[in-house]
Amino acid sequence: MLKEVILISREKIEELAELIKTSRNIVVFTGAGVSTESGVPDFRSPGGIWDRFDPNEMTFQKFVSSEESRRKYWDLFRTTYKEFQGIEPNQAHLAIAELEKRDKLSAVVTQNVEELHQKAGNSPGKVLELHGTMWKIRCLDCETDYPWEEAYKLLEQGEIPGNCPQCGGLFKPATIAFGQQLPVRTLKEAQARSCSSDLFISIGSSLVVYPAALMPQMAKESGSALVIINREPTPFDDIADLVIHAQAGETMKKTVELAE
Numbered sequence: 001m002l003k004e005v006i007l008i009s010r011e012k013i014e015e016l017a018e019l020i021k022t023s024r025n026i027v028v029f030t031g032a033g034v035s036t037e038s039g040v041p042d043f044r045s046p047g048g049i050w051d052r053f054d055p056n057e058m059t060f061q062k063f064v065s066s067e068e069s070r071r072k073y074w075d076l077f078r079t080t081y082k083e084f085q086g087i088e089p090n091q092a093h094l095a096i097a098e099l100e101k102r103d104k105l106s107a108v109v110t111q112n113v114e115e116l117h118q119k120a121g122n123s124p125g126k127v128l129e130l131h132g133t134m135w136k137i138r139c140l141d142c143e144t145d146y147p148w149e150e151a152y153k154l155l156e157q158g159e160i161p162g163n164c165p166q167c168g169g170l171f172k173p174a175t176i177a178f179g180q181q182l183p184v185r186t187l188k189e190a191q192a193r194s195c196s197s198d199l200f201i202s203i204g205s206s207l208v209v210y211p212a213a214l215m216p217q218m219a220k221e222s223g224s225a226l227v228i229i230n231r232e233p234t235p236f237d238d239i240a241d242l243v244i245h246a247q248a249g250e251t252m253k254k255t256v257e258l259a260e
């Protein structure tokens, strides 16, 4: 870990800082790599969520079609509610929030569901959650949101949330399940902001999940500068103006300090 921190090139930090200084309409795109630096458990690691729950059982189709599947799904959320409590924003989240304070941020488009951008200080209207949020439950029919705490209380008593008092629809955590459509309005807004940005910074995403991964490409084609910060190479490194293979937190903290 220490080695990687040392290896962040000063030149690249300066280059990114310069891009930030001269931009007024930045879109930041964040993936799991930003969350893991806050200690958010990695679902795919050994002993992680997908070792304990079968992802094939957790599809949207199964959720809506059987109560048994819904019980399994809610049990997964009971576990994640426990594991995600007390998680705090890291330096990357704070640096991104700082961009909003400096009036340079058009939007944060995120694949993450734990609301750490809002907790770091980004206003909710600036955060476009492509995969929803785990801290709300939502009626699948009328889309009314309810706090997760009520669901959690029921789950701890061995029950699952019932039906929506407004319309009788099914409650589901407000995240996007496998096989569930991404929120159309959010996706369109994210694409529009990406296309009108002058700088698009992708942080901590392997950029392989579509349609989210299309956004850096759309931004670049619309004339935005494209920067990719990720520990591993991504399929878009070749078209990026700047690629930094390093940790998100350290890179963003140093850059935003320098761009002041």
Ligand SMILES: [Zn+2]
Binding pocket: 139, 140, 141, 142, 143, 144, 164, 165, 166, 167, 168, 169
């Ligand atoms: Zn409803």
